[in-house]
Amino acid sequence: MVWSIDYHSGVPVYLQVVQQVQSAVASGVLREGDQLPSVRALAEQLRVNRNTIARAYGELEHAGALENRQGSGCFVRASATPLRKAVRTERLTGAVDSLIVQAHTLQVSDDDLRGLLDERLTEFDARRKSEE
Amino acid sequence: MVWSIDYHSGVPVYLQVVQQVQSAVASGVLREGDQLPSVRALAEQLRVNRNTIARAYGELEHAGALENRQGSGCFVRASATPLRKAVRTERLTGAVDSLIVQAHTLQVSDDDLRGLLDERLTEFDARRKSEE
DNA sequence: TTGACTGTCATATGACACCATGACAGTTTT
DNA sequence: AAAACTGTCATGGTGTCATATGACAGTCAA
The missing domain is CATH 1.10.287 (Helix Hairpins)
Known part of the structure; x- marks a missing residue:
């Protein structure tokens, strides 16, 4: 998966990460069960703080797109919207x-x-x- | 023209004003030459600071959608994008x-x-x- | 001309979002 | 058990948004 962050777009970095994960899921680059880069690894790659990535993953977990397991990693969940x-x-x-x-x-x-x-x-x- | 600001949406108020003007222009509620409410009047109506409205109008002028004339008011400009x-x-x-x-x-x-x-x-x- | 209206600018202040640093907690591997 | 990895939380700095206020400049009508 290719990541790209625009630090001058005005869009918060954590949101850009969220959107790129959603985009990757939408386009099939990421599938159910796939493991994402670790918080630290992605943070280093994007030259961003760990917490910024952690926040992005946290939002995605809250939205039901990810399952974050402390000690193991972050995994793509089966998408099942509870909304009508x-x-x-x-x-x-x-x-x-x-x-x-x-x-x-x-x-x-x-x-x-x-x-x-x-x-x-x-x-x-x-x-x-x-x-x- | 009807204005409505959602103070709990997380979207900055000045941006909501910008978007509503753009939306009004797009839907024909506002047309070329139309005068917008004065900075002070709209600020009072929306219970917002003058500077917030002034910033919104300023952005719209910068974007070419408005022409703000000191002393007279703010007017909708003929839309003519300079972009290819x-x-x-x-x-x-x-x-x-x-x-x-x-x-x-x-x-x-x-x-x-x-x-x-x-x-x-x-x-x-x-x-x-x-x-x- | 005077007065009341326009938009604009500078400053200070408070609240909150974003992001960084460092410590902590759970899991897996050696 | 120890080491190396995982995610998580508390704290503080920085910038943006909005507010409050005052002052200034241009326009228009009485």
Whole structure:
């Protein structure tokens, strides 16, 4: 798995780690049972403090994506959202609306936005397949 | 225009104001030449400090969405992005990818995501039309 | 011109998020 | 048992966000 942190993006480092793990799970790079780099190892690799990584892993455990075992390591859990579909869709709606606003701000047309989503979905799908 | 600030969302107030202005412009509630509430008036209405609103308006002016004239007020500018289409699309791509990851994390299927985007785009379009 | 409105800037202060240092606790291997 | 690994917690520094306040500068109407 490839990690990359942008220290000047304004996005907290621990959040970038969280998002990259989620992204890796979404694209099939990480699968159920996989072990993540140890807190110290990843911290050293990214030149970041151990606690920053520990916090990221902690958030992911809280969200149900990871299982952290003291002494053993951190492992990807089987994803099983306890939320009803209506709730999940509602949460996505906010993100979709933000995207639409951003598209309009950048003066990208609705059709181009639809096309871009299709394109990226296909890209993700291809990556998932190639990981099998 | 309706304003609503969530003080417990963790999102900085000034950013919420920025996003709501962008959203209002995107949905046609605000149009070129429209005057926004004065810094002091909006600050009082939202029970927020003047500087917080001033910062939001300042960011929006820096982004090219507003023109702030000392003594007169703050006005919506004609949107004209100086960026090439390729650059704009590239910026959107990051947001689209985040959305895809979030959809996967929430276990929403690709088709449902496409449908949701269509639904929200239609909703925005209807709102734009009704503002004319 | 005067007064009331606009936006802007500088400063100080408090709360909180982020991140780093060091110590601690559990597990696995030797 | 000892060593080397794992994750975790308490503490303190630093920066951002928001507040409060005061002062200044430009615009417009009475």
